[in-house]
Amino acid sequence: MRKLATAIVLAAFCSPAAFAENIKAESITLRALDKVTAATEDFTIKIGDTLNFGTLDVITRHCEFRPPEETPETYAFIQIKDRGLGEGVKDSAKKDAQTPEYAFSGWMFASNPALSALDHPVYDVWVLACSGAPQLRD
Numbered sequence: 001m002r003k004l005a006t007a008i009v010l011a012a013f014c015s016p017a018a019f020a021e022n023i024k025a026e027s028i029t030l031r032a033l034d035k036v037t038a039a040t041e042d043f044t045i046k047i048g049d050t051l052n053f054g055t056l057d058v059i060t061r062h063c064e065f066r067p068p069e070e071t072p073e074t075y076a077f078i079q080i081k082d083r084g085l086g087e088g089v090k091d092s093a094k095k096d097a098q099t100p101e102y103a104f105s106g107w108m109f110a111s112n113p114a115l116s117a118l119d120h121p122v123y124d125v126w127v128l129a130c131s132g133a134p135q136l137r138d
Helices: 002-014
Strands: 027-034 039-046 050-053 056-065 074-082 102-109 123-131
Touching: 027 050, 027 056, 027 074, 039 050, 039 056, 056 123, 074 123, 102 123
Parallel strands: none
Antiparallel strands: 027 039, 027 123, 050 056, 056 074, 074 102
16 A cells, blocks of 8 residues: 555656646737937737837737746747848849848747847847737647
């Protein structure tokens, strides 16, 4: 009997932890900084929409966060085009086309903005939170 109780206790503590599904949000809250004027501004944008800030086009693709019972974290996938960088840049497939290059494309984390950050001489953009009606992740 004692061996059975020990086996049950060991199984409970040694089994892989169960994690709740992340929650997918409808919108994302970003903070943008203009390094020249030292002005910051917060924006709430629906997923799939584009924010125009200075010469940047910030395209929000995805935002999700952990449920309250888990360690807090917010993940967002965004793409940032700089219209200022696009001038004079020619697409190799089309010799006469001029398209902006992505200044950033990837995941940003609210808890550690420096982990994956926009590297731009004039602007900074980082994730603050996901917002809107939460939905379970697909």
